[in-house]
Amino acid sequence: MDKYVVLKKSDFNGFIKSLSKTQKVMAPVAKGNNNYAFEEVSSGEEISISHIPTILPPKKYFMPQRETILAFSKKEHEWKPILEKEPLVVFGIHTCDLEGIQLLNKVFTTPPQDTNYINRMNDITTIGLECNDYCDEYASCCVMNNHLPNSGYDLFFTELSNDFMVHILTEKGEKITGGTPLFSEAQSAHHKALEQLRSKKKELFKDEVVVQNNELKELFARTVHSAVWEDIQNRCVACGNCTNVCPTCYCFDIKDDINLDLNTGVRIRSWDSCQNETFAKVAGGENFREERGSRQRHRYMRKFNYSIGKFNKYFCTGCGRCSRTCMAKINLKETINSLAGEKK
Amino acid sequence: MTQALLTESGYATQTGKILHTEQMTKLEKFFEISLPGGKDLNHAPGQFVMVSIPGIGEAPISVSSSPTKKASFDLVVRNAGILTGAMHNLEEGDTVGIRGPFGRGIDTNLLKGKDILMVAGGCGFIPMRSLINYVLDNRDNFNSVHVLLGCKTPADRLFLHETANWEKRKDLDFQCTVDKGDAEWKGRVGLITKLIPDVSITPSSTYAVVIGPPIMYKFVIKELLNKNIPDNQIILSLERHMKCGVGKCGHCQINQKYCCQDGPVFTYDELKELNEAI
Ligand SMILES: Cc1cc2nc3c(=O)[nH]c(=O)nc-3n(C[C@H](O)[C@H](O)[C@H](O)COP(=O)(O)OP(=O)(O)OC[C@H]3O[C@@H](n4cnc5c(N)ncnc54)[C@H](O)[C@@H]3O)c2cc1C
Ligand code: FES
Numbered sequence: 001m002d003k004y005v006v007l008k009k010s011d012f013n014g015f016i017k018s019l020s021k022t023q024k025v026m027a028p029v030a031k032g033n034n035n036y037a038f039e040e041v042s043s044g045e046e047i048s049i050s051h052i053p054t055i056l057p058p059k060k061y062f063m064p065q066r067e068t069i070l071a072f073s074k075k076e077h078e079w080k081p082i083l084e085k086e087p088l089v090v091f092g093i094h095t096c097d098l099e100g101i102q103l104l105n106k107v108f109t110t111p112p113q114d115t116n117y118i119n120r121m122n123d124i125t126t127i128g129l130e131c132n133d134y135c136d137e138y139a140s141c142c143v144m145n146n147h148l149p150n151s152g153y154d155l156f157f158t159e160l161s162n163d164f165m166v167h168i169l170t171e172k173g174e175k176i177t178g179g180t181p182l183f184s185e186a187q188s189a190h191h192k193a194l195e196q197l198r199s200k201k202k203e204l205f206k207d208e209v210v211v212q213n214n215e216l217k218e219l220f221a222r223t224v225h226s227a228v229w230e231d232i233q234n235r236c237v238a239c240g241n242c243t244n245v246c247p248t249c250y251c252f253d254i255k256d257d258i259n260l261d262l263n264t265g266v267r268i269r270s271w272d273s274c275q276n277e278t279f280a281k282v283a284g285g286e287n288f289r290e291e292r293g294s295r296q297r298h299r300y301m302r303k304f305n306y307s308i309g310k311f312n313k314y315f316c317t318g319c320g321r322c323s324r325t326c327m328a329k330i331n332l333k334e335t336i337n338s339l340a341g342e343k344k
Numbered sequence: 345m346t347q348a349l350l351t352e353s354g355y356a357t358q359t360g361k362i363l364h365t366e367q368m369t370k371l372e373k374f375f376e377i378s379l380p381g382g383k384d385l386n387h388a389p390g391q392f393v394m395v396s397i398p399g400i401g402e403a404p405i406s407v408s409s410s411p412t413k414k415a416s417f418d419l420v421v422r423n424a425g426i427l428t429g430a431m432h433n434l435e436e437g438d439t440v441g442i443r444g445p446f447g448r449g450i451d452t453n454l455l456k457g458k459d460i461l462m463v464a465g466g467c468g469f470i471p472m473r474s475l476i477n478y479v480l481d482n483r484d485n486f487n488s489v490h491v492l493l494g495c496k497t498p499a500d501r502l503f504l505h506e507t508a509n510w511e512k513r514k515d516l517d518f519q520c521t522v523d524k525g526d527a528e529w530k531g532r533v534g535l536i537t538k539l540i541p542d543v544s545i546t547p548s549s550t551y552a553v554v555i556g557p558p559i560m561y562k563f564v565i566k567e568l569l570n571k572n573i574p575d576n577q578i579i580l581s582l583e584r585h586m587k588c589g590v591g592k593c594g595h596c597q598i599n600q601k602y603c604c605q606d607g608p609v610f611t612y613d614e615l616k617e618l619n620e621a622i
Contacts, residue, residue, distance in 0.1 A: 001569070069345065069353070069355045070353075070355050070357065070396070072357075072398040072399075072441070073398075074398045077359040077439045078359075078394075079356070079358070079359070079398075079441055080359035081349065081350040081352075081353030081355055081356050082348070082349065082350060083347070083348045083349070083350040084345050084346070084347050085345070085346060085348070086345045086346060107592065108592070110380055111589075112354050112591065112605075113354075114354060114588045114590075114592060115350055115352050115353050115354070116353065118351065119350070132479050176351055186488075222584030224619050229476075250592065250594065251417070251593055251595070252587070252588070252591070252592070253587060253596030254401070254402060254587045254588065255401065256398065256399050256400060256402075258398070260397030262399070265398060265399050267402075268356065269588075269593075272587075272593070272594070272595075274594060274597075278585075279585065279595060280584065280585050280595065281585060282583050282584060282585050283422070283425065284467075284557055284558070284582075284583070286558050286583075287556070288584070288622065290378065294620070298597075298620075301599070302597075305599075305600075306566050306597070306599050306600040307600070308600075309599070310600040324617040327385045337391075
């Protein structure tokens, strides 16, 4: 499916209102101080159409921070796999985060498949929203080729002067636009305006780091022993903020919660961070990434090097969240430039 | 958010019944476990299971029995913390949760017709026992078989009845050394690496299998390479922190490899270029 329709901006509020009557709608909401978060909304007025990346990416709907995977009963010797899910429409996903979702989909659909994730994924409708402008100095979406839509959505909205141009990619998406009279066919003027916007973006989005996309893997492969990691080691406080806000970090922990009856309970999986000191520690006391520098290097390698070996994809979307949130001001673009500045 | 039962899940856990236990050393306890209906575990030597105690958690534990043993399997658990400590309180008739077997084990087909040199240190003997018994149960399929075992002290040795039998066998060269002897110990004292040079094998048709603590690998591999055993015929099993066993949680990751899926058994050839592997 490949079809364009338009929605008048003046109808946007009504569209979200009616959509939220039939389905739960999540969208970016302003939280003050230029912070945004995906939350449940019931009208278009609550939504921030122009927002920098939200504090947490929409990953939280696909892979909840905490999720029950199993229920047990000790007396009955019973173990029952559990699925937690909720049909959702997530509106306002930027192209960087659409890529993040696609990468997570790849991880969890690669055998052995994760049925908890897949069931949830199938019940989420994704509506993308184009970035007409550059969000801030932390973003590197252009070098990661994520500043323009690369599919991975059901519908994709682009804000034009009076309308939203809406790309329908899937049947799920068409169900939404077809379910209301608010959408009309896109005219040639709309297509022209979209084209103009995209060519203007080519001027706006560029040259974020000193290397090209296709040089990144090799750059990280040859800088495993670089002094840059030592510098990072001296600054990192191992708080794990960078991995928590990352749209493609998917490491988790598994823990049991037993009820007060001391008989029944649940097994929970929750986000974990490779930045925690005990993450890779084993029983003999050996820790394969004891130093903070080696843990940061591991994080970077998982985005630019190991992920190519495993999934043939970079796992950085260029959203800039890790740099925006870092208390020690460890900056992804600076790290790349410093590594590139070292002698080959 | 709604909750529903899931018919298919990587976290599905079976109830394993403890048929027999034995305190083997101060820290190590033996468990013989059966699955519902006496179903076979269907594992390969070197594979592991995730063992659960409801409310306490889960831990990766190697299968210690040979695949030739049917209807039940053996685990040996060292008391190293919360879950493993709680396992030490379990007795015959109790149950545990079992997921798996997981991981890539040892491909015994590769070893057919070859000289086999097994080097086990400490806890590494637990999974190695699976391979040793497999090889002994199919003894005609293999050429010369050597087992070198290293323990800290004589009191740390496991499966004494079995090792006493192995010592008597003519078709098996079994040697044990301890780091530190005691009053009764008449065997060898010293590092396991010292035993390697004198083992009589044909390097080009030998598979070496090494399982032990990380520190042992560096020194043992050096000796094996000195003996001219090719990189891709040196087999190692790595221990990593493991939470899921199904290649997702990231705890066990070594570069692009997930130890729980791509390993825990690797060839030296696959690991030698990987940073943080050995
Ligand atoms: C492939 C594999 C095979 C193993 N086989 C055996 C075996 O046959 N017998 C045996 O006794 N032990 C075995 N272990 C080690 C065993 O898994 C750990 O001792 C156990 O996980 C510790 O759990 P705990 O709750 O008792 O410890 P905790 O109280 O949680 O912690 C104690 C120590 O164990 C480490 N640890 C905790 N959880 C894990 C985990 N999930 N994976 C690895 N280390 C962890 C911690 O970092 C800490 O250093 C194996 C480990 C692996 C990876
Ligand atoms: S144990 Fe979870 S990825 Fe290997």
